[in-house]
Amino acid sequence: MITVLIKSFNALGIESPTILLDKRKVLRNIDVMIAKADSNQTRLRPHFKTHQSAEVGQWFRQRGVDGITVSSIDMAEYFAGSGWGDITIAFPVNPLQIHRIDQLAGRISTLNLLVESAEMVAFLAQNLTSQVHLWLKIDAGYHRTGLEWHDLAQIRLVAQAVIDAPNLFLGGLLTHSGHTYTAGSAKQVAIIYDEVLRRLAKIQDELRLVGINAAISVGDTPGCAILEELGPVDEIRPGNFVFFDLTQHQIGACGTDEIAVAVACPVVAKHADRGQLILYGGAVHLSKDSLKLADGRVIFGRIARLTENGWGPVIEDAAVVSLSQEHGIVSAGVELLEQIQVGDIVMILPVHSCLTVNLHRYYLTTDGDVIEKL
Amino acid sequence: MITVLIKSFNALGIESPTILLDKRKVLRNIDVMIAKADSNQTRLRPHFKTHQSAEVGQWFRQRGVDGITVSSIDMAEYFAGSGWGDITIAFPVNPLQIHRIDQLAGRISTLNLLVESAEMVAFLAQNLTSQVHLWLKIDAGYHRTGLEWHDLAQIRLVAQAVIDAPNLFLGGLLTHSGHTYTAGSAKQVAIIYDEVLRRLAKIQDELRLVGINAAISVGDTPGCAILEELGPVDEIRPGNFVFFDLTQHQIGACGTDEIAVAVACPVVAKHADRGQLILYGGAVHLSKDSLKLADGRVIFGRIARLTENGWGPVIEDAAVVSLSQEHGIVSAGVELLEQIQVGDIVMILPVHSCLTVNLHRYYLTTDGDVIEKL
Numbered sequence: 029m030i031t032v033l034i035k036s037f038n039a040l041g042i043e044s045p046t047i048l049l050d051k052r053k054v055l056r057n058i059d060v061m062i063a064k065a066d067s068n069q070t071r072l073r074p075h076f077k078t079h080q081s082a083e084v085g086q087w088f089r090q091r092g093v094d095g096i097t098v099s100s101i102d103m104a105e106y107f108a109g110s111g112w113g114d115i116t117i118a119f120p121v122n123p124l125q126i127h128r129i130d131q132l133a134g135r136i137s138t139l140n141l142l143v144e145s146a147e148m149v150a151f152l153a154q155n156l157t158s159q160v161h162l163w164l165k166i167d168a169g170y171h172r173t174g175l176e177w178h179d180l181a182q183i184r185l186v187a188q189a190v191i192d193a194p195n196l197f198l199g200g201l202l203t204h205s206g207h208t209y210t211a212g213s214a215k216q217v218a219i220i221y222d223e224v225l226r227r228l229a230k231i232q233d234e235l236r237l238v239g240i241n242a243a244i245s246v247g248d249t250p251g252c253a254i255l256e257e258l259g260p261v262d263e264i265r266p267g268n269f270v271f272f273d274l275t276q277h278q279i280g281a282c283g284t285d286e287i288a289v290a291v292a293c294p295v296v297a298k299h300a301d302r303g304q305l306i307l308y309g310g311a312v313h314l315s316k317d318s319l320k321l322a323d324g325r326v327i328f329g330r331i332a333r334l335t336e337n338g339w340g341p342v343i344e345d346a347a348v349v350s351l352s353q354e355h356g357i358v359s360a361g362v363e364l365l366e367q368i369q370v371g372d373i374v375m376i377l378p379v380h381s382c383l384t385v386n387l388h389r390y391y392l393t394t395d396g397d398v399i400e401k402l
Numbered sequence: 403m404i405t406v407l408i409k410s411f412n413a414l415g416i417e418s419p420t421i422l423l424d425k426r427k428v429l430r431n432i433d434v435m436i437a438k439a440d441s442n443q444t445r446l447r448p449h450f451k452t453h454q455s456a457e458v459g460q461w462f463r464q465r466g467v468d469g470i471t472v473s474s475i476d477m478a479e480y481f482a483g484s485g486w487g488d489i490t491i492a493f494p495v496n497p498l499q500i501h502r503i504d505q506l507a508g509r510i511s512t513l514n515l516l517v518e519s520a521e522m523v524a525f526l527a528q529n530l531t532s533q534v535h536l537w538l539k540i541d542a543g544y545h546r547t548g549l550e551w552h553d554l555a556q557i558r559l560v561a562q563a564v565i566d567a568p569n570l571f572l573g574g575l576l577t578h579s580g581h582t583y584t585a586g587s588a589k590q591v592a593i594i595y596d597e598v599l600r601r602l603a604k605i606q607d608e609l610r611l612v613g614i615n616a617a618i619s620v621g622d623t624p625g626c627a628i629l630e631e632l633g634p635v636d637e638i639r640p641g642n643f644v645f646f647d648l649t650q651h652q653i654g655a656c657g658t659d660e661i662a663v664a665v666a667c668p669v670v671a672k673h674a675d676r677g678q679l680i681l682y683g684g685a686v687h688l689s690k691d692s693l694k695l696a697d698g699r700v701i702f703g704r705i706a707r708l709t710e711n712g713w714g715p716v717i718e719d720a721a722v723v724s725l726s727q728e729h730g731i732v733s734a735g736v737e738l739l740e741q742i743q744v745g746d747i748v749m750i751l752p753v754h755s756c757l758t759v760n761l762h763r764y765y766l767t768t769d770g771d772v773i774e775k776l
Contacts, residue, residue, distance in 0.1 A: 044474070077727060099728045100682075102418070119728055120670035122682050123745040124417040144671060148744070172729060173518040173671045173680050206726070296494035297518060297547045306547050308474075308496050312760045316690040352580070353451060353756050354473045354493055355546060370522070371497040382727050386686045387761075 038334060038373055040396055042292045045313035047384065048375070049391040049399060050338045054270060055087060061269050062091055068258040070095035073097050073116060075247065075267025078382045081391065081401040082337065084270065090310050095138075097247070097265045106402045107215050108136050116140035116245075118204065118265065120165070120173055121148055126155050133158035140199055144175050146189045162190045163202040163245060166231065168224040169354035170206040177203075177227040180234050187240050197286035200262065201228050206331030208250040214280035221251040222353045227260045253281035273381035274330060284330070289378050289385060290375040292334060292392075293356060307348075307356035309376060315383035316351060325349070329376040331358060338394040339375040348376060412712065414667045414770055416747055419687035421758065423765040424712045428644060435626065435643050436465055442632040447471050447490060449621065449641025450626035455765065455775040456484035457645065469512070471621070471639045475502050480776045482510050490514035490619075492578065492639065494539070494547055495522055500529050507532035514573055518549050520563045527567035536564045537576040537619060540605065542598040544580040551577075551585060551601040554608050561614050574617030574636065575602050580717045582624035588654035595625040598634045627655035647706060647755035648693050658704070658716045663759060664749040666708060666766075667730060674739050681722075681730035683750060687755035690725060699723070703750040705732060713749040713766040718775060722750060 040048075058074075062144060065072035074088055075097040085096070085107060095114035097103045097225045104115050105128070113136045121129070121141050132140040133156060142165040143149050149162065164186055167174030175183050190198045205224045211217045230242050235242050246258075247265025252275070271289045272282040293309030329348035332339040345361030356376070360368070368374065378384035385391075393400040414422075439446035448462055449471040459470070469488035477488050479502070487510045495503070504644060507513040507634045516539040517523050523536065538560055541548030549557050564572045579598045585591045602608060602618050609616050620632075621639025627650070632638060645663045646656040646719050667683030690698045703722035706713040719735030730750070734742070742748065752758035759765075765773040 043502075044476070044496070100418070119682070120680060122418070122668050122670050124668050128417075145744075171676065172731065173673075174727070294496050294498050296496050299547075302545065306494060308493070311689070311691070311757050315685070316692075316757065317685070318690075350546075352546070353760070357546065370519075373498075381530075383685050383690065386727070 033375045039336065040292075040392060042294075042373055042392070044294065045309040046292045047388040048290055048292050048339070048394055050288050050394045054084065056212060057269055057272065057286060057288055058088060058091060061266060062093070064067045064252065064256075064258070065264060067374050068261075070258055070261050071095070071263045073245070073263050073265050074270065075099070075118065075249075075265050076107060077103060078267040078270050079385065079401065080106075081399055082107065083399045085110060085112065097267065101125050101132065103402060104132055104139070108132060113137040113142075116163070116265070118202070120144065121152065121377060123148075126151075129160075130156050130158055133160045142202060143186065143190070144173060146186050148191065149186060149189040149196065153196055156195055159195050159197065161197045161199040162201040164190075164242070166201050166203045166228060168203045168205065168218070170204060172204070172206060174203065177231060180231065183231055184235065184238060184240075187235060187242065191240065196294060198240065198242060200245060201229060201231055202245040204265075205246065205248045205251055208248050209275065209279065211250065211279060214254045217250045217254050217279065217281075220313045221255055222259075225261065229260065249276060249283045250279045254279075268382060269380040271385070274377055274379045275383075278319060284377065287377050287381070289381055289391070290332060290339055290377050291329075291384060292373050293376055295368055295370055295372045295374060295402070298365065298368070298370055303359055303361070303365065303370060305360050305365070305374070307358060307374065307376070308354065309356040310354040311351045312353055313384075313387060314348070314351060314356065314376060314378060315380060315387060317380040317383050327379070328356070329378055331360070332375040332377060334375050342377060374400040406422065411714050414666075414766060416668075416766070418510065418668065419683040420666045420766050421762040422660050422664055422666050422713070422749070422768055423468060424768045426533075427660060428458065430607075431643055431646065431660060431662060432462060432465060435640065436467070438632070439638060442635075444632055444635050445469070445637045447619070447621075447639050448644065449473070449492065449639050450481060451477060451776065452641040452644050453759065454480075456481065457773045459484060459486065471641065474769055475499050475506065477776060478513070482506060486697055487511040488514075488638070490537070490551055492576070494518065495526065497522075497525060500525075503534075504530050504532055507534045514574060517560065517564070518547060520560050522564040523560060523567065523570065530569055532570065533569050535571045535573040536770065537573040538564075538616070540575050540577045540602060542577040542579065542601045543594070544578060546578070546580060548577065551605060554605065557605055558612060558614075561609060565614065572614065572616060574619060575605055576619040577602060579620065579622045579625055582622050583649070585624065585653060588628045591624045591628050591653065591655075595629055596633075599635065603634065610757065623650060624653045625657045628653075636676070642756060645755040645759070647758075648751055648753045652693060658751065661751050663755055663765070664706060664713055664751050665703075665758060666747050667750055669742055669744055669746045669748060672739065672744055674741070677733055677735070677739065679732040679734050679739070679742060679748070681732060681748065681750070682728065683730040684728040685725045686727055687758075687761055688722070688725060688730065688750060688752060688753060689761060691754040691757050693753045701753070702730070703752055705734070705738070706749040706751060708747045708749050716751065
């Protein structure tokens with residue numbers, strides 16, 4: 029047993045739960061989405077809340093991307109600091125941060141904000157000294173935030189308020205179709221995407237009738253990854269596709285071999301009688317987001333083997349079935365249990381990469397490089 | 403509306419999701435647990451994974467606590483750095499961190515580790531240059547890790563292996579009754595606690611017959627908070643009680659007025675037609691841990707009002723019903739919806755304070771002080 033414990037020291041020097049990033053997979057995911065935007069003659073404004081890393085951001089910029097999406101002023105300031113000049117904060121304006129918003133607007137070429145009420149437009153008109161671009165957040169069916177898509181009178185009112193303010197510019201209509209995440213199939217994702225697009229096009233037409241030009245911005249990874257034809261949209265804002273995860277795989281948006289991050293976890297105990305491996309790797313390393321499988325089981329991650337240059341395919345008869353703060357419990361088949369010993373490292377593919385990544389302060393690439401993040 | 407937005411700037415200067423700590427409640431929670439340990443003539447070795455803060459640790463030390471529990475070598479090193487000399491790492495030994503464990507053992511007076519196999523004892527005997535105390539991790543019914551409580555032959559074998567190694571000392575028997583968390587009632591918690599204690603006492607007796615003295619260490623917040631009589635245990639290791647949370651409240655371990663941390667979240671949108679407030683405060687600020695209420699609803703937090711010196715009582719007809727990465731959706735009754743405006747701050751009482759706290763890099767006390775944490 030002692031030799032088994034010793035042999036397990038690994039080439040990357042991993043000793044505790046560490047998020048590994050496979051740069052080859054990330055670059056492939058980026059290239060595929062850029063090619064799709066190009067072939068659809070639309071602009072890719074990727075959401076950077078998934079990776080939250082200046083260096084990963086550079087990989088997009090090196091491929092010609094020049095505008096990004098974030099979900100907080102903290103992220104916007106961080107990416108402005110690494111040279112991004114065209115940033116959309118895709119989150120309702122938080123009036124308590126108006127001073128930081130105003131400062132940032134004065135510092136970069138284009139700051140895009142989301143509004144959903146004439147009151148907020150008036151607040152921004154009055155409190156911002158710099159110019160910003162406002163996008164009307166449209167609720168096209170997800171029902172989280174936004175102006176109701178069918179309330180054309182209200183939408184016209186808010187659009188006109190933007191146009192009438194000297195320091196505000198109307199960008200257009202922006203929506204997030206988060207309900208594609210609960211779609212049961214790729215076909216259902218396509219149906220939702222088309223419905224959303226028809227609704228936005230209708231608003232666009234109505235505004236045009238009163239002389240208002242509004243661009244259309246959509247974006248969620250399931251829609252953008254699954255559909256080939258993205259329709260007449262001016263911009264797409266997917267984010268998760270950079271890493272993908274098991275949720276996207278279940279929706280049909282990626283293969284498990286496209287998932288580009290995984291958490292390396294030491295095995296600290298083994299209970300063969302219960303068919304379990306105990307990992308150093310819990311809720312504070314993976315997040316408590318879970319996935320309900322077709323057979324009703326709820327899992328917190330799937331397992332792969334650490335290899336010399338990354339990790340292997342998903343092991344079919346194993347999954348993370350329970351998480352405490354620092355412990356993960358893996359239910360594993362007989363074969364895996366025989367092969368894995370205390371002191372080995374196993375790789376956990378995340379259920380929701382955005383939340384998993386958020387729990388870590390840096391990435392380790394499969395080449396052994398450290399990548400900083402926010 | 404503009405005046406409403408402006409009035410909402412708050413005395414503490416909160417502008418984004420911030421974890422507030424009510425020091426009065428924390429001190430009361432600490433005092434109550436110390437008094438209980440005293441009246442039971444047992445030792446309190448609090449688990450510091452909940453607060454992960456040197457300063458909160460000092461509040462325990464000022465009250466005479468001199469030994470602590472943590473769940474990782476990182477935490478152990480952090481607290482050793484703030485003067486703690488008697489530390490239990492209540493987690494299976496991770497052989498990949500043996501060098502750091504050995505270093506720490508040489509630096510503090512007493513390092514306690516958990517073992518569950520003779521192989522691990524042999525590994526430690528061979529690889530540690532410093533002396534450590536080993537506790538046999540006993541699985542007394544929770545089925546996460548540990549030696550099966552009824553496998554006396556194996557327990558004796560491991561205990562003897564510890565005794566036979568010159569650099570290892572046998573501390574005793576240690577268990578974590580995590581299954582009290584799924585107990586439906588305070589009475590059920592008491593039944594589990596008693597069963598666990600009987601099982602440990604039986605092992606203790608058996609070991610005594612072969613001349614081995616082993617102390618008993620138990621500890622989970624539901625058991626230690628609910629029971630008045632803790633029985634013949636040498637040490638208790640509860641952790642969550644320092645802050646408590648909605649899960650503990652549901653189990654019956656605390657009142658909602660004893661919950662000592664809450665996340666201050668700005669309101670960024672309001673959809674009165676759907677009975678919803680949208681918060682800047684999502685999974686990255688609260689964690690995705692959820693609570694199933696008696697009526698079947700699943701919630702991610704409950705709501706209170708920010709007051710001048712803390713927060714008020716739980717508002718009955720409101721709860722966080724959905725979380726995205728940065729958004730929280732609150733389902734709220736008519737009255738609350740009328741009173742709360744965009745730009746206001748609402749307080750979210752956490753479902754699981756350990757995971758919520760882990761997402762934040764510092765605390766703000768209700769007196770306006772910043773408290774550092776790991």
